Every structure is written in structure tokens, then in C-alpha cells.
Amino acid sequence: MGTALFLRGSRGLVLTSAGKAFADSTREALDRIADAAEGLHLRQFRRLSVGVYGFFLSRFLLPIWPGLKAAHPELEIDLHTSANPVDLLASRYDAVIAVSDGEPRAGLVTRPLLPIATVPVCSPALLKDGALDFASVPLLHNRPRPDDWRRWLDHAQLTKVPIRGGSSFENLGLAIEAAAAGLGAAIAIESLLAPDLAQLNLVRAHPVVRPTRRHFVLEYEQRMADDPAVAAFATWLCNACKQQGANKAAARTSSRKRAND
Numbered sequence: 019m020g021t022a023l024f025l026r027g028s029r030g031l032v033l034t035s036a037g038k039a040f041a042d043s044t045r046e047a048l049d050r051i052a053d054a055a056e057g058l059h060l061r062q063f064r065r066l067s068v069g070v071y072g073f074f075l076s077r078f079l080l081p082i083w084p085g086l087k088a089a090h091p092e093l094e095i096d097l098h099t100s101a102n103p104v105d106l107l108a109s110r111y112d113a114v115i116a117v118s119d120g121e122p123r124a125g126l127v128t129r130p131l132l133p134i135a136t137v138p139v140c141s142p143a144l145l146k147d148g149a150l151d152f153a154s155v156p157l158l159h160n161r162p163r164p165d166d167w168r169r170w171l172d173h174a175q176l177t178k179v180p181i182r183g184g185s186s187f188e189n190l191g192l193a194i195e196a197a198a199a200g201l202g203a204a205i206a207i208e209s210l211l212a213p214d215l216a217q218l219n220l221v222r223a224h225p226v227v228r229p230t231r232r233h234f235v236l237e238y239e240q241r242m243a244d245d246p247a248v249a250a251f252a253t254w255l256c257n258a259c260k261q262q263g264a265n266k267a268a269a270r271t272s273s274r275k276r277a278n279d
Contacts, residue, residue: 065094066247069106069114072099073190074234077210078132079115082258090250101162101189113238113248115255119231126237129252131259132209134232136170138223139194139211140203150223152176156184156202160193166205173228194220209234209262 023037033041070079075097086093100106106116108126118128144155157167159181167181184202187193197204198219206214208227214220236255242248 064245064247065096066113066251067096067098067111068251069098069100069111069116071106071115071117071234072101073207073210074115074132075099076191077213078262081213085258086251086254089254093247093250095251108237108239112242112245113236113251115234115236117232118235118237120233123237125240127240127243129236129256131234131236131255132262133229134234135208135227135229136166136205137208137211137227138170138203139206139214139220140197140223141200141219142221143200144203145221145223150203152179152203152223157181158184158193158196158202158204159186160190160205161186161188163190163205170205170226170228174224174226 019036019040021036022034023040024031024033026032079097098111103116106114108114115131117134118130120130122128138150138152140150140155144150152171157179160166164186171177171179171181185196187196190204190207193204194206194214196202197206198214198217203223211220211222215222236252238248238252
């Protein structure tokens with residue numbers, strides 16, 4: 019520039035009169051460059067289409083949706099729900115939230131979200147002395163998963179409890195609503211129970227949890243991996259699921275501590 023723009027002193031850099039004049043003259047142009055760069059960033063976040071398992075949406079995703087809007091107000095997402103695995107294919111959407119047994123699939127990026135473990139639930143009114151008599155209470159069934167009760171009872175070593183006689187429902191959400199209404203006990207997914215338990219009309223009917231090999235996962239085609247909108251949504255969702263896991267671990271530690279005290 020042919021002249022000093024700043025001086026380095028004991029307290030840092032100080033603009034000279036020439037430097038101040040230069041800064042004042044270029045500030046408007048630099049602000050316009052910054053605005054243009056921000057506009058380019060915003061245009062990269064195109065509208066996404068995301069297929070999602072309906073029960074995951076209602077019990078986990080919607081309650082935390084304000085967090086996504088706060089983190090990425092420019093991100094717009096169209097949600098398409100289904101309970102049918104055939105509908106939740108990554109080729110149909112920009113990304114899908116589905117159920118997976120962990121096996122890798124060619125051409126797809128698969129990111130685990132929440133584990134699927136089952137636990138029985140019922141209305142608090144059905145408990146006697148804090149416990150549920152499974153042999154005398156109707157067992158409510160989710161038709162797409164007819165073996166859930168038998169598997170959980172065997173895991174809990176309640177092999178003599180009969181599983182016939184209770185009503186069946188076309189999806190898990192309806193079975194859990196029936197349980198909350200006092201019609202019997204239902205099998206629920208532990209990681210999606212928080213909203214129902216918070217309403218205080220549903221409780222765990224037994225402490226035993228049956229783990230499975232399956233997870234809720236976020237899947238998208240490999241070609242979408244570098245898409246800024248997909249990357250932003252995937253990072254936010256995975257972090258939200260990790261936070262839930264950390265909160266559950268902290269709650270278990272606190273519960274054990276109170277028991278020991």
C-alpha cells in the first residue's frame with residue numbers, strides 16, 4: 019500500500035489514520051461480499067424429502083423438531099410417514115428413517131439412531147402393589163409384530179403366561195393408546211416411551227427390557243452424502259439421538275444412586 023495501515027503495540031494492533039480511512043472505505047464492499055457468501059450458503063440448503071416410520075415421528079422426532087428449526091432455520095423438510103418398510107426406501111426420498119438389523123446395504127449410507135428394545139407398559143390403575151399380574155390382564159397386540167409378547171415373556175422368564183385373548187391393533191401407537199386407556203398391557207419400544215410416560219397415564223409394567231438386533235437408522239444414497247442439506251439434517255439428528263442416550267445413562271446412574279442411598 020506504500021504506507022502503514024496499523025501499528026503493533028503492547029496492547030495489540032492499532033489502526034493508523036491511513037488504516038482507518040482504508041477500513042471505512044472498504045467496509046461496505048466487504049459487507050456485500052459477506053452477504054453474498056451467506057446467500058450462497060442458504061441456497062445450498064434445498065428442500066428435503068424425508069420418509070419416516072410414523073411412530074418414530076410422533077414419539078421422538080416431532081417433540082425435538084423445534085431444536086432443528088433453531089439450529090437450521092433455513093432448512094425446509096417435507097416428511098412422509100409410513101409403517102410399511104417397503105415404503106421407506108432411500109431411493110424414494112432424499113433420506114429415510116427406517117428400521118434396520120445393521121447389515122450394510124450397497125450404495126447406501128446407514129447411520130444408527132436409536133436401539134430397539136421392548137418393554138411392557140400399562141395404565142397405572144392396573145398395577146397392584148406396584149406390579150402387574152400378566153396372567154390375569156389382557157395382553158394387547160400389534161398386528162405387524164405378532165411375536166413381540168411371546169419373545170418378551172420368554173426373555174423375562176414368564177414362559178407360562180398365555181398370550182391369547184387380548185385385542186390386536188393395526189399399529190403400535192394404537193396398542194399403546196389402548197394400554198393407556200386401561201384395556202390391558204402392550205409391548206412398547208423403550209427408546210420411544212418418554213412422551214407417553216411423561217403424560218403419567220402409562221407406566222412400565224415390568225423392569226425387564228428385551229434387547230434386539232434392530233435399530234432405527236437414517237439412510238440415504240451414497241450420492242447424497244455431500245449434499246449440504248442432507249449432511250446438516252443427518253448431523254443434527256444423530257447428535258439428538260446421542261444426547262437421548264446420554265440422558266438415559268445419566269438417569270439410570272441417578273436411579274441406582276437413590277436405590278443405594
